[in-house]
Amino acid sequence: MTEPRWLGAAQQRDWRAFVDGSVRLTEIMDRDLKAKHGLSVSEYEILVRLSEAPEHRLRMAELAEHASQSRSRLSHTCSRLESKGLVRRDNCPNDKRGVYAFLTDEGFEALDRAARDHVETVRDYFVDVIDPADLEAIGRAFTAVLKRIDNG
Template identity: 45%
Template sequence: MDDVRWLSAEEQEIWRAYLSATVAFSAHIDRQMRQDSGMPMAYYEILVRLSEAPHRRLRMSELADVSLSSRSRLSHAVAALERNGWVERRPADGDRRGWVCALTEDGYAALAAAAPGHVTTVREHIFDVLTPEQLQSLRDIGEAISAGLRTECAAARAEDEAGADACDS
């Protein structure tokens, strides 16, 4: 343990401020989404990603990647979204192993109904409290952290795929 680069007192404060802000905001926006629209933030993110995709559909593996979810977690979420009638899963064209998730009209309507509350919460707690310079720094910080985790995240996805069945579900 002698080679551990321990955090300085200032680094410890920065880490705790970052962690406190991200955990508190994540909990707040998830609570807001559940109260206002009856769906957790993770479901909203899946619906958003599908709404932005060509023909409002994505392969399950692509949807897992863009929604930053493991395939198993995504599969459970999609099953719940299917029960609500918000998405449909079907075999991928020309690929017996692959599955596609498609946003239904009811799903698009649920997304459209949830979006105003979501955007208002994001605006009030991020964009309205930070200066333009802080917002640019926040973007830069997010991109740097994401880039630094890219290799580890790719390895985790590969492990997830190795443990999954031979299909994209």
């Protein structure tokens, strides 16, 4: 058995800053979205993904991949959004097992209102406090991380 490749002090510091910062930032975004718009971060993300999709619809399986949720969790989240009238689900006409999620007009309006506040939170706690060169480096770094995850 080989010895683990332990993190050095600077690597450990940076890793912990990332973990703590991302958890706390997500908590702030979730709190603000809930307080101002009655949406969780995961609900907001689903609305965003549907708004960007052709015809404002995606198959549930595809939505689960994009929204970083398990299919089971996504189903519960979509049920909440359906009860609010923001999303509706329907069977795929050419695949009896497939289900589409659609963004309703009310969902698009709710997203538009929430996005205006959400972008300010993202700017206040992330974009505006990071040097532009560092922000670009973060983008490159997490593009590499996602590529590594996607390629297994």
